[in-house]
Amino acid sequence: MKSSTLVTLLLLGLLSACNKPSTVIQGLLGEQSPRDTYVRTLRKQGMLETEAVQQWLHAGETALHDSLIVSLPFREDGVFPAGGQRVFTYQFILPAGRRLEVQLNSTDSLYFLDLFQLRENASPQRLAYVSEKNRILRWEATDDTPLLLRLQPQLSQPEGEFSLRLRTEPLLAFPVAGRSAQHIISFWGAARDGGARSHEGIDVIAPRGTPLLASVPGYITRTGTNPLGGNVVHLSADGLNLSLYYAHLDQQLVQSGQRVQAGDTLGTVGNTGNAITTAPHLHFGIYRSGGAIDPLPYVQAPEFPAATVSKRSADTLRTREATALFSSLPPSRTTRQRLPRHAIVWVEAATKGYFRVQMPEGQRGYVLASSIQPTDKRLSRRKLTTIEIFRKSLTEAVVDTLPKGTTIDVLGTAAAHEFIRLSDGRRGWIPTISDVKTL
CATH class of the missing domain: 2.30.30.40 (SH3 Domains)
Incomplete structure (x- = not known):
């Protein structure tokens, strides 16, 4: 198949998928994103060199290197100003073992939503994108990954509200049936053997005989016994370069070389090996090429963002008193400047306890919601x-x-x-x- 034909088919598939609810769209390197297609259309229409388009392009590129910093999970409710000349960017770390889910809900809005990986001494690399309203974007990480999300309306964008939600969920299912992270009795790094070594996993308490489940599809690479783990099972996770280690089993119900799906029973909870004097529990470990890693982020429950403050988006407000303008949430002393009393700000969006604002001079950041007030009453x-x-x-x-x-x-x-x-x-x-x- 010719490359031009392949690109055409990919674009047609993308446009078709965007008409279906809850579509997941992930960008492959070299693909034309919806934003790329939009720019190409502007070029064909002879508009690329116009001042408005050049400003729009410049704003989109500048935003990749000048972003506010947020922490996950995150939610923001805001307003797209008419004209499409305002770009919203969010920089954050996606922890190892978590899957990012981004959902943007908007009414009557034409926008581009692109996810980038930030790289040291290199331009941001686009990873994924969506272009239609009410669509979901997902990305997962097996290492702590610095990411940037860019939300840019089209030039024809009318004023309209939006609600952005960034949540995370674990890459793996919890390995003990009917249990969750609240049943963990020993965490990664806890002292063992009087401090001679540290715990390389998590321990989950459960009654003897409780089913132990495959947390992900894969192959059983080894079963057997050892002095520390007693009866053990090793599972190689499909596509993740991870080996999952189940120890202290009462019974092993799989064999080496067996193919399993997520949720299949691998064995039952026990206290074999060096756990013989303890209550029945599972020792669960995760290994990759560099050795053992903390399993908790890989199995901890999904994290949902908190509700935002009352809506004041698109309002022109002023500071009640001298207050801080933060470039990150949660705030830090190194990411703030001081705003004087009665300084005018334009509210772009609201998040829990804070407003995202733009100053008349162009600076942007977050201020405490309680630190600003309406401008109805004259000074x-x-x-x-x-x-x-x-x-x-x-x-x-x-x-x-x-x-x-x-x-x-x-x-x-x-x-x-x-x-x-x-x-x-x-x-x-x-x-x-x-x-x-x-x-």
Whole structure:
């Protein structure tokens, strides 16, 4: 099959899949993502060199190197501004043993959602993508993996709400029937033999005879006995380069070379080997080429993000007092700057206890939800003593003039400007005024 035909079939399959609920779409290296296809369409239409498109492209690339940092699980509810010129990016670590699930719910929105792996001294590498609303993206990690999620609306995007959820789930099923992480009685790294060695696994307590389950499809590579583990079973996990180790079994119910599926019974809980004086339990270990690794993230229950604060997205608010602007959640002292009292912020989205905001000058970050307030109530009322330039936003070139004697309500400040309200209800910016009369 010719490569051009293959690409066409892949794209047709992608578009077809996007019409089905709960579609999982993962990008292969070299594939044309929906965003790539969109850019190619703009090129064919002769729009690629227009100022709006160039700004859109630049914003998308810049966002890959300038992102806010969040921790998993995470949820954010926000608003896409009209015009598609705002990019939302999230940087985080996907822990080893976890599968990331990203779901974006949005109404009347045209967007591109791309997942990248961050690489030291190299450009981010795209791993996966989706392009239709209410679709799910999944990615899994057997090592701690730095990732970046980019959410970029199309240029034709109308204003609309969105809800982004990032959750994780284990790569493996729990190995003891009817049990969960709350039944673990000894964790990775616990001292053994008076501190001579450390525990290389987790111990799960259960009644003797409880079924032990294959946590993943694979092959039984070895069964047998040893002084520490007693009756043991080794399972090679399909596609994960992992060997699962089940020890202290009462009975072994599989043989070396046997193919098993997730959920198949491998044996039963016991206390053989050096566990003969303890209550029946399973010692569960995971090994890969570098040796033993902590099994807990691989089997711990799914983690769901907490609900967000009350919605104030798309609102222009101000700080109640001097407050911190954080570039990471949870906040750290090394990822914050100080905002003055009554500084104007535009709320892009809300997460638990925080708002994601953009400053009029362009900086972005998170502030405590309790640290900002509406701008309905004026700070002061003034009468202009000179003619002043008036802008609806600090970034737009279109200006108006306000005649001397105009009454203004001052609502906040930013970047040597005041955010004001006029008697006709219009809001906008004027340069900071020193020679004014307060009413």
